[in-house]
Amino acid sequence: MPTFDNVLVTGNQLIQQDLHVNGNETVQVNLNVNGSQTIQGDLQINGNQSIVNSLATGADVDAGGSLWSNYRVGVSNQPVLPAGGFSLQQIRFFATGAASQAGLMLKGTDGLDYVLFIDVSSGTPSLAIQPA
Incomplete structure (x- = not known):
């Protein structure tokens, strides 16, 4: 060689x-x-x-733009519960989305794209969903 x-x-x-x-x-x-x-x-x-099959990293993947997958973006480590108590929260749905909303984009069962993000406007973090 x-x-x-x-x-x-x-x-x-x-x-x-x-x-x-x-x-x-x-x-x-x-x-x-x-x-x-x-x-x-x-x-x-x-x-x-372009990666046709899979990309495996032992650390982080930092993307300055978008990171797209035809299937899943997954995490192999198991999450742990933080110390202390928790508070019950609701999931907030915003029917009209903000343009270019940062967050995790997922496809819904209706075929449309949705963005998941954390809303802290009430002072308490809540999971929020909006159309992409």
Whole structure:
């Protein structure tokens, strides 16, 4: 297998098998990998990256824009109850939504998109839902 200190690709790069990076990887435009991609350091993408199957991370995924999934965005750790008591809260539904509302967008059984967010306008945090 050839070994290079630096590789500069000025056009497209298509990898039919696996890509292993032991340091950091910076992609200025698009990266398409048909096999596996293993990165030991950091991955920074300034363009787009499409993942057909799954993305597994041992830490956080920070997205400066939107993070989309055709199925689920999940958490594998089990939540724990915080110390102290709790108070009963209601879920608030806002029939008209604010444009570009920040929150978790989920598709409803009616096929429409809804945004979940935390409303603290009453002084007590409540789960809120609005149409996207």
